[in-house]
Amino acid sequence: DAKTTQPNSMESNEEEPVHLPCNHSTISGTDYIHWYRQLPSQGPEYVIHGLTSNVNNRMASLAIAEDRKSSTLILHRATLRDAAVYYCILRAYNNNDMRFGAGTRLTVKP
Amino acid sequence: DAGVIQSPRHEVTEMGQEVTLRCKPISGHNSLFWYRQTMMRGLELLIYFNNNVPIDDSGMPEDRFSAKMPNASFSTLKIQPSEPRDSAVYFCASRGLAGFNEQFFGPGTRLTVL
Numbered sequence: 687d688a689k690t691t692q693p694n695s696m697e698s699n700e701e702e703p704v705h706l707p708c709n710h711s712t713i714s715g716t717d718y719i720h721w722y723r724q725l726p727s728q729g730p731e732y733v734i735h736g737l738t739s740n741v742n743n744r745m746a747s748l749a750i751a752e753d754r755k756s757s758t759l760i761l762h763r764a765t766l767r768d769a770a771v772y773y774c775i776l777r778a779y780n781n782n783d784m785r786f787g788a789g790t791r792l793t794v795k796p
Numbered sequence: 797d798a799g800v801i802q803s804p805r806h807e808v809t810e811m812g813q814e815v816t817l818r819c820k821p822i823s824g825h826n827s828l829f830w831y832r833q834t835m836m837r838g839l840e841l842l843i844y845f846n847n848n849v850p851i852d853d854s855g856m857p858e859d860r861f862s863a864k865m866p867n868a869s870f871s872t873l874k875i876q877p878s879e880p881r882d883s884a885v886y887f888c889a890s891r892g893l894a895g896f897n898e899q900f901f902g903p904g905t906r907l908t909v910l
Contacts, residue, residue, distance in 0.1 A: 718897065729887045729901030730839070782827055783852060784899070786839035
């Protein structure tokens with residue numbers, strides 16, 4: 687399985703943008719890039735996913751490098767509620783399962 | 797919809813006892829996943845089902861663990877006999893055909909084996 691590399695932790699100030707990086711240099715052409723987050727004492731929740739083009743939804747934006755070997759999750763305006771562990775995951779197009787790594791623990795300071 | 801429902805939310809048992817964790821997926825979803833989360837190993841996929849059929853159980857740690865899905869609305873994860881190293885939070889997730897990219901997770905069951 688293609689692996690991802692994320693920083694262990696990041697800090698942000700409330701109401702400022704946050705850029706969470708993910709490296710996936712061994713990604714294959716048909717792997718989707720998924721982001722989930724896990725709030726304290728909760729199960730993970732879906733944030734966003736993409737294949738080649740940048741994606742936007744109500745929660746975040748996903749910027750994918752042209753060579754697809756890295757991506758960045760962008761929270762446009764961090765709130766205290768965004769403090770969580772953020773997971774970047776690769777999923778093969780024909781595969782049902784996802785393998786979570788250690789993720790990035792985001793701390794948001796008031 | 798109530799989301800994915802797991803029971804019990806907390807379970808404390810003694811080593812050697814049988815433990816059964818339960819999951820009710822979101823109605824209409826056809827895929828179900830069992831995960832285990834510990835501080836040491838993070839979030840691990842144990843097994844998943846498509847249309848009630850186990851597809852990949854390579855993550856099941858050993859023969860003490862078994863999972864069933866007798867119908868589309870119910871699944872169990874059983875540990876027999878339980879050991880202290882099984883202590884973890886166990887999550888169930890489901891996914892529908894339309895939302896191929898999004899898994900919906902339950903609140904988890906925190907298992908403590910003494």
